[in-house]
Amino acid sequence: MKDRKQKKGFTLIEMLVATALFLTVITASIGIFLSTIMANSKINAMQEVENEVRYIVEMISKEIRLGTIYYDYYEEVYGEGFKNPVPIVALRDNADNISYFALNGDTWSPGIVQMSLNNGDTWSDLSTNSIIVDSLDFYLLPDSNPFAQDAEIIKQPMVILYLQAHYNKQNASDGQIRIQTVISSRQYKK
Secondary structure (H helix, E strand, C coil), X not given: CCCCCCCCCXXXXXXXXXXXHHHHHHHHHHHHHHHHHHHHHHHHHHHXXXXXXXXXXXXXXXHHHHCEECHHHHHHHHCCCCCCXXXXXXXXXXXXXXXXXXXECCCCCCCEEEEECCCCCCCEECCCCCEEEEEEEEEEECCCCCCCCCCCXXXXXXXXXXXXXXXXXXXXXXXXXXXXXXXXXXXCCC
């Protein structure tokens, strides 16, 4: 018998098993990496929607707190008894300036919240094209002018604001938000 020297190395089967294990680990690592990236993009989309909605609500809230509901607008548009919710909020400030907030938009830019601070002459966008506001409803309380001459009791005017928005990208459900808040006017006058 010949004395064979043992060669050190790996056999073909050992190499195939090692390669299969390596590919399994790499595939699992890539899956975890991709799911982390997707989760991060969802969080960023949600933060962007929240920031935009927070800005819109703060702008509307500021005008409501510093003014009061302009009930004459609703009597002109809807008649004596309007029904809540209304699609537009009309406000009057201390200097009798009228401002409006509404959900507007067209085919190219749907779901844009707009405001007019000069009696409705010009409108400017409060929201950007990065989000789409699906609904913006205002519930006015009380539903009649508490400052009218024939009003028996002065009630503090309040607006319940309901807003629903989503991220303006392919997968819109990733950044969807609904918010409801009550804002009261700080003006009391008869």
